[in-house]
Amino acid sequence: MPLDEARISPLDRGFLFADGVYEVIPAYAGTLFRLGEHLDRLGASLAAIELANPLSRTDWTALFNALIEQNGGGNIYIYLQVTRGAAAKRDHAFPVPPVAPTIFAMTGQIATPAADMPDTTPGVAAITLDDIRWSRCDIKSVALLANVLMRQQAVSEGASEAILIRDGFATEGSASNFFIVKQGVIVTPPKSHLILPGITRDLLVELARKHGMPVEEKEVTEAELKSADEVWISSSTREVVPVTRLNGHPLGDGRPGPVWKQMARYYVDFKRALCGL
Ligand code: PDD
Numbered sequence: 001m002p003l004d005e006a007r008i009s010p011l012d013r014g015f016l017f018a019d020g021v022y023e024v025i026p027a028y029a030g031t032l033f034r035l036g037e038h039l040d041r042l043g044a045s046l047a048a049i050e051l052a053n054p055l056s057r058t059d060w061t062a063l064f065n066a067l068i069e070q071n072g073g074g075n076i077y078i079y080l081q082v083t084r085g086a087a088a089k090r091d092h093a094f095p096v097p098p099v100a101p102t103i104f105a106m107t108g109q110i111a112t113p114a115a116d117m118p119d120t121t122p123g124v125a126a127i128t129l130d131d132i133r134w135s136r137c138d139i140k141s142v143a144l145l146a147n148v149l150m151r152q153q154a155v156s157e158g159a160s161e162a163i164l165i166r167d168g169f170a171t172e173g174s175a176s177n178f179f180i181v182k183q184g185v186i187v188t189p190p191k192s193h194l195i196l197p198g199i200t201r202d203l204l205v206e207l208a209r210k211h212g213m214p215v216e217e218k219e220v221t222e223a224e225l226k227s228a229d230e231v232w233i234s235s236s237t238r239e240v241v242p243v244t245r246l247n248g249h250p251l252g253d254g255r256p257g258p259v260w261k262q263m264a265r266y267y268v269d270f271k272r273a274l275c276g277l
Contacts, residue, residue: 003106012102014083016090018143020102021045022081025064026110026236030073031275032064033236037199042080045140050094051084054101063105071107077237080105081142113239114256115264123244123256124160126233128222129153131164131171131194138193150174161233161243163225166194170225176235177201178220178243180228181259186215187224200234207266213259230257240267 013019023045025038032038039057046053055063064078083102087095114121133146151174154162162174171189172178177198179188186208191197208215225231229252231243240263242256271277 006104008102008104009086011086011088011090012083013085013087013095014081014102014142017092018141018145019049020081020083020142021049021051021140022079022142023140024236025078025080026075027064027068027073027078028075028110028271028275029277030068032061032068032078033271033275034199034203035061035064037202038236041140041197041199042082044138046082048136048139049084049141051082051101052098054082054103067105067107075110076107077110078105078107083142110237114241115239115267118256118261118264121242121256123242124233125158125245125248126161126163126173126231126243127154127157127159127247128165128170128225129162129174131166133164135193137171137195138191138197140196147174159245163231163233163243163246165222168222170220170222171195172198173233173235176233176238176241178225179204179230179232179234179240180220180225181230181232181257182224182228184214184259186213186259186263187220188215188217189220190217198234198236200236200239203270204232204234204240204263204267207263207270211262211266213262228252230260232260232263239271240264 023038023042026033043053081104085099085101087099129150150162163178164171172195179186231251232240234240242260244254
């Protein structure tokens with residue numbers, strides 16, 4: 001339906017409590033990318049907040065494909081949000097009996113990713129900030145206030161992402177995972193409650209292994225981040241983007257690095273093959 005006809009109750013628990021989860025799923029040339037992995041993570045997020053998955057995998061797939069078709073196909077992403085619905089009164093505890101969950105999905109355009117223009121992209125600037133979030137960052141919760149504040153601080157300082165530091169270790173970006181390259185070895189933090197298990201992150205690790213690029217999943221200290229030869233950020237809408245300035249200083253020689261360029265080629269090849277481009 002047209003966006004301005006969509007209606008959600010002000011008593012929706014997503015609005016009152018941020019009691020819900022979300023997914024962002026890219027589609028290229030109308031083909032959903034890594035849909036199985038996104039549906040797995042949706043299931044894990046719903047289970048973590050004790051909300052029954054309202055649709056089967058088949059029904060989610062049909063819904064997303066219909067949305068893509070009705071929005072003209074092409075390179076778009078699906079934003080999906082599922083909340084615990086609207087109860088008659090505001091109460092922190094779950095409604096008894098449960099009410100119907102609210103499902104909202106829409107599409108948006110994907111801007112041309114950096115990996116598609118490896119020789120001309122300048123990369124992006126990032127800053128480091130204290131990770132002020134809670135300790136269940138593995139749940140793809142719509143409660144994003146800390147992420148919003150940290151991203152805004154990055155933007156206010158002329159950067160496009162904040163890379164977050166907790167107890168001396170870098171965790172992830174405000175809306176991305178990150179990688180460093182040091183002496184040719186690609187490193188990204190291991191999955192834990194402190195980061196979102198990014199679908200793009202997993203794919204990059206998979207591609208590195210497949211192509212024999214040295215890759216390790218291990219903790220990255222703030223000092224290792226700052227002295228890295230290359231830093232990348234990854235997400236479903238940005239794919240893999242080189243960070244070329246950190247806290248106002250150039251990283252490496254201030255240009256996208258050779259390991260990133262190689263990975264960008266593998267990523268684009270993988271995407272093209274999967275989506276029949
Ligand atoms: N964000 N970490 C955080 C905190 C994120 O919000 C995201 C993605 C990622 C990367 O995950 P993936 O590769 O599965 O997209 C990591 C989405 C894109 C968003 O909020 O718009």
